[in-house]
Amino acid sequence: MKFLMSGYSGRMGQQIVALAEAEGVGQLVYGWSPRAEGERAIQNLSEADPGKVKIVIDFSLPPGFREALIWSKENGIPFFSGTTGLEDSDFQLLKEAANSIPVLWAPNTSLGVNFLNELIRHLGALDGFDYQIIEAHHNQKKDAPSGTALFLQETLNSVVKNPAPDPLAIRGGGIFGDHEIMAMSKEEVITIKHSALTRSVFARGAIKGALWLKNQAPGHYSMKDILGLK
Structure with a gap:
């Protein structure tokens, strides 16, 4: 799973990248945040080549959520987010994006x-x-x-x-x-x-969710779908 990490500089972003690569289930292509540093880091989404990204994983702040979602929609890339503090208008954006890409937002990925x-x-x-x-x-x-x-x-x-x-x-x-x-x-x-006894429980749930979501048809999904619950 080749992914772009939105909110790369944050604790969850770092945890997700480390766990996905350590367990061999994901490869970071771009790590995006305004303060991002490092070999694969970008500070502007215009620096990313959409053709290299299979899914966007977002754990940022509401402004980052909006920018990453719009970028994902414009480039036809699945979008998984655990960003909280969103407004009603953000959920409307998510609903609209679901018409063209698979999207999943969860306030908690455990x-x-x-x-x-x-x-x-x-x-x-x-x-x-x-x-x-x-x-x-x-x-x-x-x-x-x-x-x-x-x-x-x-x-x-x-x-x-x-x-x-x-x-x-x-x-x-x-x-x-x-x-x-x-x-x-x-x-x-x-x-x-x-x-939660460790932050990795949220990272593990996010990785499991992203691996599942990247293979889905356009639509609005939840963690309930990943658990297979009716």
Whole structure:
């Protein structure tokens, strides 16, 4: 898999490149970010030859997401993104791009978190419960609550009778990512939790997703498709 890494200078970008090449499943062709340095680094997408790129993997910031998505669409290249903090207009761009290329956006690329999201759907069978999502991340994470917490909240509130309030966000230390869903009645409490123990769990999920996406027809996909869940 020959790929262009958007957000190459970031921690996730570096982790994805290192893991993909160490395991022999991917080859970085271009690493793009405004501060990118190195033999395969580019600071402007106009420097990239689209003919050498089989897929774009994007873990950047919203402006980088927009530029990389437009470049991918213009050149007919599949686009996989885990960038968070996006606006409604960004999702509209993604929807439009899906008419001509395969696209996949995920607020969290951990396979475990996406399985957790499916487990949440079963909470719709309960009556008389209150709900709360609590998330914790390292002190350098900019968005709060996290895109993952909002993603889980959307799923939860689509199935339960008593919608959950906004997620509670904790920022501190070097926590990779904890997400906990609490269902509380007067007689019992149900807790469902996922904890990331290493950043490589997100990189591994992204690589698995990109390997799958590059062979798909144009369309709008999700991590649920990669897990084979209905």
